Amino acid sequence: MMFVRLDQADSVVVAICALDGGAVVESVTTIERIPSGHKVATQAIAANEPVLKYAQIIGYATRDIQPGEHVHTHNLAFRNTDMAYEYATDLRPAPQAVQPDTFMGFRRSSGRAGTRNYLAIVTSVNCSATAARLIADHFTPQVLAPYPNVDGVVAYVHGTGCGMADSGDGFEALQRVMWGYAKHPNHAGVLMLGLGCEMNQIDWLLDAYGLEQGPTFKAMNIQNVAGLRHTVEVGVAKVHDMLAIANQARRSKCPVSELMVALQCGGSDAWSGVTANPALGYACDLLVAQGATGVLAETPEIYGAEHLLTRRATDRSTGETLIERIRWWEDYTTRNHGSMDNNPSPGNKQGGLTTILEKSLGAAAKGGTTPLTGVYKYAEPITTSGFTFMDSPGYDPASVTGQIAGGCTLVCFTTGRGSAFGSKPAPTLKIATNSEMARRMAEDMDVDAGDILTKGVTVEEKGRQIYDLLLQVASGTATKSEAQGLGDYEFVPWQIGAVM
Template sequence: MDTVRLDPSDNVVTATRALEAGVAVDATQTTGLIPSGHKIATQDIATGTAIRKYAQIIGYAAQDIAAGSHVHTHNVEFRNTDADYEFSTDLRHVTPVTEDQRDTFMGYRRTDGQVGTRNYIAIVTSVNCSATAANRIAAHFTPEVLAEYPNVDGVVAFVHGTGCGMAGDGDGFEALQRVMWGYARHPNHAGVLMVGLGCEMNQIDWLLEAYGLKQGPTFQVMNIQSVAGLRRTVEKGIEKINAMLPIANQATRVPCPASALKVALQCGGSDAWSGITANPALGYACDLLTAQGGTGVLAETPEIYGAEHLLTRRAVDQATGDKLIGLITWWEDYTARNRGSMDNNPSPGNKAGGLTTILEKSLGAAAKGGTSPLMGVYKYAEAVTARGFTFMDSPGYDPASVTGQIAGGCTLVCFTTGRGSAFGSKPSPTIKVATNTAMATLMDEDMDINAGTILTEGTSVEDKGREIYEMFLRVASGAQSKSEAQGLGDYEFVPWQIGAVM
């Protein structure tokens, strides 16, 4: 087939390959070259008329568009959403799997009741000024040094570019503290060393007091100024982690229920197939996970813009739906006061892949959340406590978004991509799902699953979704994802910076 129609009410179809002029499409024919993944008008569309895909509005005709014409950024305009929100009108019943029938994986049971999929020791910095110390401490623990501790996955430094020159309260400060707390108590960490400078705005002592964190054999803190300099800090940090390693190495994998899994749902480097192949398949995997009692965490608030009305219909109650709308309102104000637009995304690569407006991208991105009820809406990096399908506020920038999801407790990340994304994460490994076969073949060393077979081989979304879900269990049990095997994740820790830098 040359094109895909997603709903009978749509006035565009998507080309499955590059089409020359004169190719028959529905009751018309193409008027010019149509790139693969791009849209074709199936009827005359007058100026100002809504462009419909997924049975939803993705933009408006900026000029008269003749049937058979290429429909893209040159003739489509974006308008802010103006939805009439409904609440809890699309609550589909999910039949839970009984506890005795639940799937299992081999995970790490922690003393606080959490379950991890990896066993790292983390070095968490409070400020950019302690980044060099943290990196030098981590660099000491080479594979040769760690060979004595086979149950430890590694020693990782989580460094960032903020922590000072910021307000001592408000959204930005609170978000950074939540990130630090989330990584300090993450179930994929067997031990944590926090390293600060001493005079920064983001004080470690404030974090300990605010979250009730107590020092012990596997949780230590220190400041460069108190230790008396960089060299001594590095030496002392190595000493502290050397003391943690034998304790961390005592952890072993044991059978754990799939209900203990918390999976971050991500997409990046998207194309027109993201919302047709990989994202719906990941959504089906999310539904399988939630039926097991597990948790899926969707994020990237700007990338559900224009699809949020579909999520409010799935909200378990109006209070949950109102939280989501509140996030949308905040983002509209945030972009406006910074003289931006909610349509700043799609990126150039997304547009080359056939995505025209943020509304089109969002409708495809929201499919990662499946069909289960929306059980909770969370601030950036807030601990996700609800079971089932949930949403976390975050920017669309993948490293910052995933950092928040991991801080919220996600122990796996599943990342769909159509253009090809060289992304990985620690301490929670990333599984990457390709939206199209051509890219999956080209980047076969980076892609774990090819969802492009939904188009090229007729694989069902359900079968591909089950393949993704089963990979959740394998990777959670210790199998390396391709990004993990290549060592990605050391530079993808990027806390979201909100507010003025002073």
């Protein structure tokens, strides 16, 4: 087979392999070369008419397009969405779970279950970043050898925390990130480290969220300790004190209902919405059937597909909360002289994607088919189970940082162009959309979903494979990104607002 038709209503099909001019696609003959993953018009499309893929509008023809012509950035344009939204009109129950599944996790005193056992150094400001790195660097594999149940010591450093307003979106988002990492179930202990004079005061965070210092939760400022060197010495001692306690943690049987999985994609291509994303969506449905939680994010990457999600919202209020976030992003991009269509990257376009509408329709498939139970601000604690959504940018490190802060203990990451992403404390499982890239980047990809195209594997079979592997990873099996040490530099809180 040379092409894929995704819906009978579509005006385009997708080339599975590169097609030369003269190739027969359905009853149409190509009139030029069509790259692999790119779209072929199967009917005449007049200028300004919508182009349909997934039975949805992905853009508008900028000129007349002939049958057999390549449809891409040269003849397809983006327009802002303008839809009449429906709410709670497409509520499908999760598939019935045959039996309750379990994983081997770390039961915390809070009652939550973790999938990893790290010690964390959480910085309040960039000014304490070097101190945090130096403290973490002390804990080499040799130093940690007597503590086999501790997965590592991680410094979460970032480039903000001062030069910002002490209220508003930016400040509140950063405080939520810090709180989320400080209380994350994949952390056995936390050291919070600041400079002392920054706008993002640690004491304010402790007061706002009711955090109390104890044997496995400590805080300090460089200015109070009297300088960098002394801070590093004191910090090393504090973390050393936590190691023996953290090492006492043991894995025990936990219900899958306690898992929270971040649903992510990066380096997408035309196959993302055909193979890996629908397969991950099926895995999400299986998780929801167990009472677990899937968290979709990247608001710019559901733009043009949000009407499909509002139909799945459990009630009107949930759906309207999602649309409020969409309107915020339209205003945000406008006042910064951008466009919602700035999101598709050059790599996305080389892989066959043309507009953000097309990209979003494929990206939304990661969320499966079950009802949308909640919509959350960036890094806000996720409190509902089932399929949920978190507002975030489409920049993978910033988006995943918010999802982990919200409570995600695992990350599932689909990619078509290839990615070397990894995360801590929640490990990232990477899923390739096509087999060629999966072979080329075999050391980075955990799952090859390309065999849905090449070998006839069903989306459901691949989704089950992803689900089963998630339970293995939750129980301690290392992902390929973990094996390569990724995750120390992917902590990127979303910086919103003016730097002053």
